């Protein structure tokens with residue numbers, strides 16, 4: 001029997017730093033300055049982004065996981081986690097369009113995942129987590145163009161071969177449905193119109209299907225998951241127009257899982273001219289082994305503009321749900337919604353689900369060397385309770401990973417002061433700080449929880 005994978009997650013672009021060292025070149029994430037400095041429009045000019053003096057780019061240094069990974073993994077082993085999710089930086093492996101491999105980059109990941117195994121942690125690896133190489137954005141507008149797929153597959157095949165035997169769980173693209181909501185971060189594209197984002201979505205789904213085939217051919221032990229930014233849409237009220245609006249939003253998310261799990265587009269989807277002759281067979285033949293999700297909250301939709309207050313629903317904006325508590329960053333807290341979301345997905349697909357991201361972003365205070373983050377413990381307690389209830393009802397869940405297990409740079413705000421970690425990193429938004437790691441109160445709470453469930 002497989003053990004339940006209690007763990008934690010981060011991503012390369014939000015943690016490693018060393019953005020231009022040892023052969024790496026920039027990814028689109030490196031062009032996102034601190035959001036509070038108001039330069040988000042920079043994404044419209046990625047070719048100038050790194051030449052400007054507009055702002056400070058926290059991701060360039062991040063928490064320097066690149067140099068510090070051994071000590072960080074040691075702390076995580078002390079925490080007792082059984083699974084560690086991170087991503088590979090594509091532009092560290094293939095720094096330019098010419099297809100030359102950066103061996104130093106490859107070696108970094110071999111060393112990283114060897115160390116994970118050595119410490120008893122199962123690596124869960126994402127290939128593209130909000131960090132399309134900048135040269136692919138400049139050349140093709142990222143995933144908008146079909147021309148990106150061979151580059152993705154070249155990168156994927158290399159990593160599958162180099163990490164054979166070290167990595168078994170693979171996620172081709174982080175929160176693949178985010179391409180419809182945040183196309184620049186999700187898929188390195190500057191275009192934002194609906195048809196273009198569906199076109200990019202098709203390329204991502206096709207590339208992921210081809211990746212799945214490669215992964216299964218290269219090692220039959222490989223397990224591939226689709227990765228959905230999950231969280232069902234509730235209707236704002238029982239007004240039929242609200243119910244219909246929520247259904248419409250849910251269908252948009254299920255388009256991705258339908259393709260990756262059932263192997264076909266839902267019938268409502270008006271297939272575009274960007275779908276070529278053999279694409280549908282490729283999608284049908286290469287479905288995934290499990291469903292990976294991130295869950296931060298549920299969302300709300302209304303049919304008519306009777307309600308207008310919106311909040312940040314983790315990239316996809318949502319209407320304010322008056323029944324839920326909300327964080328200062330506009331994330332609504334809904335542990336029961338996790339159960340609703342899991343049941344919905346399991347009833348639809350009957351495939352094991354892996355929660356590869358869940359967590360609370362908060363402004364933590366380090367006082368006398370301690371962070372008393374009882375609010376985070378409460379958040380985790382409630383979500384894990386909901387998860388256990390769901391499993392009791394027969395839903396298969398493979399594991400639970402805390403997002404931002406170590407404080408990292410936020411994807412939405414480019415900042416570090418919205419912290420998710422169970423390990424505090426002494427660093428401020430302007431880059432000052434010693435980068436010292438300090439376990440928070442939640443670290444010890446999670447450590448005990450894992451111990452109790454493992455004994």
Ligand code: BG6
Nearest residue numbers: 174175294314361410411412413
């Ligand atoms: C998920 C992403 O959408 O949410 C992470 O996969 C991200 O990369 C996380 O960091 C939390 O969002 P944010 O914007 O608060 O960092």
